[in-house]
Amino acid sequence: MSLAASSLSSLRRQLTSGKISARDIVEDVIAQISSRDGDIGAFLSHNGEAALAAAEKADLSLPLGGLPIGIKDNINVEGHPCTCASKFLKDSYTSPYDATAITKLKAAGAIPFGKTNLDEFAMGSSTENSGLQTTQNPAAPGHIPGGSSGGSAAAVAARLIPAALGSDTGGSIRQPASHCGVVGLKPSYGRISRYGLVAFGSSLDQIGPLTHTVEDSALLLNALAGGDPRDSTSLNDPVPDYTEGLDSGVSGMKLGLPKEYFADGLCPKIRERIESTAKKLESQGAEIVEISLPHTEYAVATYYIIAPAEASSNLSRFDGVRYGNRTENPEDMLALYTDSREAGFGSEVKRRIILGTYVLSSGYYDAYYLRAQKVRTLIRRDFQEAFEKVDAILTPVAPETAPKMGSASGDPLKHYLADIYTISANLAGNCGISVPLEPIDGLPVGLQILGPHLGEKKILRCARAVEAG
Template identity: 55%
Template sequence: MSLFDLRLQEVHDKLTGGELSVTDLVDASYQRIAHVEPQVSAFLHLYEEDARAQAAVLDKQLKNGGDRGLLFGLPAGIKDNMTAVGTLTTCASKFLANYQSIYDSTAVSKLKNAQAVLVGKTNMDEFAMGGSNENSGFHPTYNPWNTAYVPGGSSGGSAAAVAAGEVYFSLGSDTGGSIRQPASYCGIVGLKPTYGLVSRYGLVAFASSLDQIGPLTKNVEDAAYVLQAIAGHDGQDSTSLNVEIPDYISALTGDVKGLRIAVPKEYLGAGVDPAVKESVLAALKVYESLGAVWEEVSLPHTEYAVATYYLLASSEASSNLARYDGVRYGVRAENAENLLDLYKKSRSQGFGAEVKRRIMLGTYALSSGYYDAFYLKAQKVRTLIRQDFEKVFQNYDVIIGPTAPTTAFPIGAQVDDPLTMYLNDILTIPVNLAGIPAISIPCGHSGGLPVGLQIIGKALDEATVLRAAHAFEQNTAYHTLRPSLAADIKEATV
C-alpha cells in the first residue's frame, strides 16, 4: 500500500506514533514524481528544496510535541492559477511565463496555516479555459488510467497528480466543472464548494461570478478535512461569505436513511453514454439499500446551460483578461511600433487559441447592440436555472446524476472541435451558474476508464453532500482502485 493510500487520520496517527515522519512523506512524493511524471506530466513547477526544508521544520515540531495543523505534513499540489509568494504563477500561459507571485492567495495561506507541504504547482488549461488540459501553453497532461486519454480540465494537472499518487491532495478551481470533470475522468474525489465559501483572493480570475476553489482527494473524508482547512470568510474577497463553518468531518456518519434524492431526467437523457447511465443507476441502488429514496425530477432549463455559461463566462473573461497588455507584467512583445501595436502583438503572441476564442466571444456579447440580446438574456436564463434548483430542493436533500456524459476521451479527439468540447460540461455547468455545492466521486468503470457520480446540494449544505458521498464510498470499493501505471514502480510502502 502506498503511503498516499492511507486516510488522513491514519497518516496523522503514524506521525504521532513515530512510525512515519514528514520527511518520509515528502520523500515518497518526490520519488513518485520522478517515476511517473514522464508519463503523466501533471506539474509545471516543483519546489523540492523548500518542501524538504519545511518537512525538517515540521519533523522537529513533531518531536518536540508542538501543535499540529489539520493537514500537518501532507504533500500537496496547487493549480498554477493560485498565487504563492516566491513562486511562478503562470496559469499555464506563455503570457505569464515569467510572472513571480509577491503574495499568497488566501487558500494557499490557509494550507500553510494547516501545515500542509507545497510540493509544486500543477498544469492546467491556459487561464482555466478548457476541459482536457490540452490547452496548456506548455505541455498537455495525461490521464494516469490511460495516457492516451485526457485527464479532463481545466484542473487536469491537479487531478492527475492525485490519481497518480504524486501528492496526497491538491487544490483546483471550478468555473464550469473544472474540479469535478477531471475528478470524474481520473477516478478521484473532486469537491466544488458553494460560491463564496472559499476565498478567491489570489486566484487569477477567469469568470469572477463562477470561479471557486476546492479540493481533489482520493477519498471523501480527506475532502472534508481539506475543505475544513480552506473554508471561511476573507475580508480581502468581496464575494466571500461571512457564515459559520460547520464541522464537516463530524458530518460523515455513514447514515443516509431517509435521504431524499432527486434524479433529473435531463441528466440521464440523450448524449449520456449507456455505460455511464448504468453506473449511475447502480449507484442509486446502493443508496436504496442504505435506506435512501429517489425520484425522477426535471430541471427544465438545463438545455440552455451551456449557451448561458459560455456567454457569461466569456464576457467576464474578456473583461478580466483586458489587464494583460504587455505593459505592467507578463511577456512583452518586441519591435512594437506604438502602444496599440504593443497591445496587439503582446496579446496575439501571449494567448493561446482557446483564450483568444473566448475573449472574442465575450467582447462580442458585451458590445453595443448585442449586450441586451446576449449577455443580459443569459443573466436572465441563469436566474431561471437557479430557480430550477431551488424548486427541487424544496422537496429533496440532494440531486444525483453523472458528473460527465462520457468517460475521458482520447487526446486530440476534440481539440479541433470546441463545441463538442464545451458540451462535455453540460452536467456540471448548471451548478456553477446556481452557485451551489457539488462533489464528484468514482462510481464505476467503462473501457478501463473511471465513471464519476455527481452529488449536488443546497447552498452551504456541503455537510449533506459530503455525508451522502461518504456513505456511498463506505459501501463500495471504487475509491480504492488505482491506475495500473503504478504496477511496476517501487515506492515507499507501509
C-alpha cells in the first residue's frame, strides 16, 4: 500500500520507528495527486513545495507530527487560496490568517495539504454545485461523491491523502463519507472552533475529520477539539483522549433505532444493512431498542428556513468591497453590490440567499423564521428525551447510495429532502459519525451513529465496533 493510502495511525508508527520520513509521505501524496487526481477532481489547489518544506521541519514527537491533512476549501489556511469553490473568490483571495482548526493541526505537528472541492459555499449534497470543477466518486465514477465536503471525501477514498477536514452544516461530512466509503465525523456544535471557517449557517456549522479509520477520526478530534476565545460559541469543556477506550466494544450499550428513520423512502437494501448491523451489535452485548423522534418529518422544512436565513446574512459580506469579485466600473455603490454578486455567485447560492432573505423579510419573520426556531426546540427535545433512554442512535445517512451525476438537477427540493437523516443532528447540536458498511451493488454505504451532546466518545466506540465487524 502506498503511503498516501495508509491510515494516520499506521503512518505514525512507521514514522516513529524511523522506517519512513515525513518527506516520503508528502512526496507520495504529491505523486498520487499528479498521477490520479486529474480523473477524480478532489483538489482545487495544492502547494507541494510548501508542504515539502514543512515536512523537512516536522516534529515527529507531536501527536500528528509529519502527517499531511487535506483541507476543505472553505477553511482558511494562511498564504493559500480559499475559494469556497466559488467564482466570487477564485484567483482573488489569499487567506491572511489560519483558521483555529488549522492552528491546532499545525500545533499537533500536522501539515495542512491542499484545498479540496465542495459545493459552492458548502451549499449542496453532491459537490455538483461547485463553481469550479466536478468531483467524481472514486468508488463509482459517474456517480456523485456526495457533498458538500465531496472533495475531502473523494481525496481520502481515492487514497490520494490519508485524511482530510470537512465541514458539516446539514450532513456535509457524514453524507459524502457514506457515499465514498470513508469515516466522517461531525462533532457536537461548539466542540471545534469555527473561527476561520467561512460561515454558512453559523448555528449549524461544525468542522470535522474524514478518515480511513475510526481511530484516525479520534486522533484528529484530539487535536481539533477545545474552546477558542475567537469563537464565542465554542465550548470550554475538557477534551478527553478520544482514542482511549475505543476498543472496549458495545457490551452494555443501549442503542436506539428511531422508527421515523425507517419509514417510506428509504432504500430497502440500506434498511437491511442497518438492521443486520444492529443484530451484530446485539450479539456483541448491546441492547437494541426502538425509539421515536416524533418531529423528524419537520426537520427538512425547519432546516431550509434556518440555514438559508443564516446564509443570507453571512453571505452579505461578499459585496465586492473587501475581497473577491468586483464588477468593472460600477455606476454607483448599489451597482457595485448587485453586479459583483450576480457575476460571482452560482445558482444554488443565489437561490438560498433569496430564500433566506424572503423568510426573514418584513411580514414573514414570525410565520417562517420564528416558527422554525420553535420547531427546532421541539427537535432538540426529541433528542434530549431519546438520549435519556439510549447511549446512541443508529440510522441511515441518506435514503439511497450515491446517485448518478445530474440526477436531481433542476429540482432543488428533491435534493433537500434527501438530507432528512442528517440535518436533525445539526439542528439539535448533537454529534454524529458515518462509518462504512458492506457496499450495496458496488456502491459504498455508511451507518450513521448519533450521540448526545459531547457524546463523541460513545459514538466513536460504537463506530469502532462496527468497523471491527
